[in-house]
Amino acid sequence: MFYRQSGVYHTRYAADRALWPIPADRWQVLALAALALAAPLLVSSLYLGSYLMPWMIWTAAALSLSLLMGLAGQLHFGFAAVMAMGAYTSVHLVRAGVPFELALLGAGLFAAVIGTVFGAAALRVKGLYLVMATLAMQYLVDWVIVNVPAISGGAQATLRTPQVRFLGLPIQDLTSRYYLALGWTLLVTLFFLNVKRTSFGRALIAIRDKDFAAAVIGVDPFRYKLLAFMTSSFLGGVTGAVLAFCYYRAVTPEQFSFNVSIQLVAMVLVGGLGSAVGGYLGAGFVLIVPIVLTNLIATLGASQWIDISQNMMAHLPLIFYGAMIIGFLLWEPLGLAKIYDNTRKYFLVWPFRHSRS
Amino acid sequence: MAYFLELLLNGALTGLMYSLVALGFVLIYKSAGVPNLAQGALVMTAAYVVWIFTSYGLPLWLAVLLGAVAMFALGLLVERFLLRRMVGQPVIMVVMLTLGIEILLRGLVPGILGAAPKPLNAGIGLSPVIIGDVFLNRAYIVGGVVALLLIGASLLFFRTRLGTKMRAVSDDHLASWAVGLSVERAIGLSWGIAGIAAVGAGTLWGAVQGVDWTLSALLFPAIAVVILGGVDSIAGVLLGGLLVGILGSVVPGYLDSYVGGSTRDVVTSLIILLTIMIRPYGIFGREDIERI
Numbered sequence: 001m002f003y004r005q006s007g008v009y010h011t012r013y014a015a016d017r018a019l020w021p022i023p024a025d026r027w028q029v030l031a032l033a034a035l036a037l038a039a040p041l042l043v044s045s046l047y048l049g050s051y052l053m054p055w056m057i058w059t060a061a062a063l064s065l066s067l068l069m070g071l072a073g074q075l076h077f078g079f080a081a082v083m084a085m086g087a088y089t090s091v092h093l094v095r096a097g098v099p100f101e102l103a104l105l106g107a108g109l110f111a112a113v114i115g116t117v118f119g120a121a122a123l124r125v126k127g128l129y130l131v132m133a134t135l136a137m138q139y140l141v142d143w144v145i146v147n148v149p150a151i152s153g154g155a156q157a158t159l160r161t162p163q164v165r166f167l168g169l170p171i172q173d174l175t176s177r178y179y180l181a182l183g184w185t186l187l188v189t190l191f192f193l194n195v196k197r198t199s200f201g202r203a204l205i206a207i208r209d210k211d212f213a214a215a216v217i218g219v220d221p222f223r224y225k226l227l228a229f230m231t232s233s234f235l236g237g238v239t240g241a242v243l244a245f246c247y248y249r250a251v252t253p254e255q256f257s258f259n260v261s262i263q264l265v266a267m268v269l270v271g272g273l274g275s276a277v278g279g280y281l282g283a284g285f286v287l288i289v290p291i292v293l294t295n296l297i298a299t300l301g302a303s304q305w306i307d308i309s310q311n312m313m314a315h316l317p318l319i320f321y322g323a324m325i326i327g328f329l330l331w332e333p334l335g336l337a338k339i340y341d342n343t344r345k346y347f348l349v350w351p352f353r354h355s356r357s
Numbered sequence: 358m359a360y361f362l363e364l365l366l367n368g369a370l371t372g373l374m375y376s377l378v379a380l381g382f383v384l385i386y387k388s389a390g391v392p393n394l395a396q397g398a399l400v401m402t403a404a405y406v407v408w409i410f411t412s413y414g415l416p417l418w419l420a421v422l423l424g425a426v427a428m429f430a431l432g433l434l435v436e437r438f439l440l441r442r443m444v445g446q447p448v449i450m451v452v453m454l455t456l457g458i459e460i461l462l463r464g465l466v467p468g469i470l471g472a473a474p475k476p477l478n479a480g481i482g483l484s485p486v487i488i489g490d491v492f493l494n495r496a497y498i499v500g501g502v503v504a505l506l507l508i509g510a511s512l513l514f515f516r517t518r519l520g521t522k523m524r525a526v527s528d529d530h531l532a533s534w535a536v537g538l539s540v541e542r543a544i545g546l547s548w549g550i551a552g553i554a555a556v557g558a559g560t561l562w563g564a565v566q567g568v569d570w571t572l573s574a575l576l577f578p579a580i581a582v583v584i585l586g587g588v589d590s591i592a593g594v595l596l597g598g599l600l601v602g603i604l605g606s607v608v609p610g611y612l613d614s615y616v617g618g619s620t621r622d623v624v625t626s627l628i629i630l631l632t633i634m635i636r637p638y639g640i641f642g643r644e645d646i647e648r649i
Contacts (some may be wrong), residue, residue: 004515066457069449073449075449075452105444121630121633121634124633124634124636124637125633128448128588129584129633129637131392131452132580132584132629132633133629133630133633135577135580135629136625136626136627136629136630137626137630139622139623139625140626140627140630143620143623143626147616147619160375162574165519173372176415177631184507192486238555241454241619254477262456262460266453267451269453311467311468311471311472312468314468315464315467315468315469315472317462317464318460318463318464318468319461319464319465319468320455320464321460321461321464322458322460322461322462322464322465323457323458323461324462325453325457325460326454326457326458327432329443329450329453329454329457330442330443330454333446333450334461340549345447
């Protein structure tokens with residue numbers, strides 16, 4: 001009963017290659033999916049709107065970035081700019097009367113095109129230079145958004161997202177917005193899980209591990225790197241649109257600043273590069289831990305346990321953030337996904353110490 | 358014409374001060390091959406440290422000297438306890454680690470010492486220097502001269518015995534090891550020296566724009582400087598700094614009124630992008646970065 005591999009004997013390749021070959025894992029995934037679907041009934045609207053939904057959307061963003069950083073091994077420090085392009089495109093398309101479904105698609109396509117243009121410029125180089133080129137892209141996109149009034153509605157302006165309907169259903173109240181976000185995140189997750197099993201995904205992994213070795217066996221690095229940039233930017237653009245319509249319900253340039261890019265990279269790294277579970281864990285961890293710890297310290301400060309200044313309180317999230325990145329890099333470079341994996345493997349054979357093979 | 362000259366000269370002087378920030382970056386990249394994204398935060402920390410010493414009533418020269426000692430120690434500590442553990446890891450991990458240090462310092466230092474901008478009086482005075490029709494910022498002149506001196510000093514330093522050792526280490530870790538040079542010590546030393554360079558940059562920039570967290574944003578122009586000049590070249594820092602400073606002053610001087618401001622970041626971004634597209638190793642850099 002506890003030995004979860006018991007009775008699992010694959011006789012066909014299809015069964016062996018399934019996403020979750022072990023029944024216990026399948027049940028776990030199903031249970032989690034059911035919980036996510038029933039969440040509007042289970043948790044209060046405060047938690048649904050300000051914790052669960054942002055967690056889902058940021059997970060989709062982290063997975064999009066993880067496709068580029070984890071699978072293809074390309075650094076991207078301007079992913080917030082990609083999301084900003086998606087968000088602004090979708091808002092303007094909807095305002096121009098385009099149906100929401102098409103606007104989402106258009107957001108992804110526009111982000112993919114611009115993202116690929118910058119990718120192409122940057123792809124002749126790698127490592128440090130790629131970081132700098134994407135950083136420059138972040139600044140350029142930010143500047144264009146702020147300084148072109150037709151896009152931002154003027155500097156410091158907030159552009160409210162219009163009323164939309166998705167497949168005939170109005171996206172208005174919290175529940176419908178939550179389900180849209182959840183649906184998109186599940187879609188991205190399924191894509192992410194499956195892309196690793198396609199020739200495309202394997203080509204990306206080959207390039208990540210050694211690009212000239214990949215070129216020798218016939219994988220064109222330039223083409224696949226461009227495709228990786230394009231896919232990742234498309235997903236990021238749509239995620240930006242979903243973020244704007246479901247969570248913020250208004251777009252301002254500050255929502256997609258450089259700090260957000262760093263936050264996204266931190267999510268991917270803390271969660272674990274190139275891991276779907278890592279996307280969920282990393283996004284949740286990076287979003288929630290600073291809030292929880294800041295609240296904890298605020299409570300301690302209020303009850304006179306420790307003396308802490310207002311100024312220090314304001315800087316605490318930043319400090320946790322830096323400490324978190326440093327800590328994970330030093331002690332668990334593969335991130336939360338590795339911790340999860342170790343735990344899972346331990347319980348896979350529990351109560352025994354070793355597995356069969 | 359006077360307007361152009363004013364922009365040109367002030368830009369060149371600012372550029373020299375950017376070079377000073379970039380100097381620390383190049384020193385570390387040259388010896389350890391680590392792109393140090395925390396250099397901006399080190400500059401900020403150095404400015405805070407100098408400010409602490411002056412706020413105890415110490416004269417500026419003593420505060421700078423003590424600050425140099427403190428930042429040298431901080432550089433050594435960062436290298437010994439954080440960066441050395443990352444040897445052999447992929448570059449993304451190292452970049453992220455320096456970014457983590459950047460974020461941590463940017464939270465910790467203003468968090469403890471106060472986020473409000475603090476004046477750092479370098480005794481320079483505020484009245485501009487007027488040459489003909491051209492108004493020059495007095496602080497920039499002092500900054501430019503000090504930057505030139507410090508960059509010259511670091512060029513000379515690489516001709517000393519210790520500097521030669523460090524050049525050898527930056528050239529080839531394994532070969533230096535084989536002939537008995539301590540690679541760890543050279544890399545640690547380069548972090549220490551980068552800390553001292555940060556004190557120079559922090560004092561000058563702190564005197565110009567006050568001491569607060571925005572000093573860490575100097576990282577971005579500094580990166581443009583190193584990319585343009587060549588990431589492993591000290592002479593490149595000088596020329597790159599001048600170019601970035603001049604372009605970042607002249608172009609906004611003429612364009613800002615048309616497009617609504619802050620074109621300086623755009624110029625900096627474009628310098629980075631164009632350099633990477635046309636000549637990724639920079640003006641003086643070694644031509645050994647990989648291209649695919």
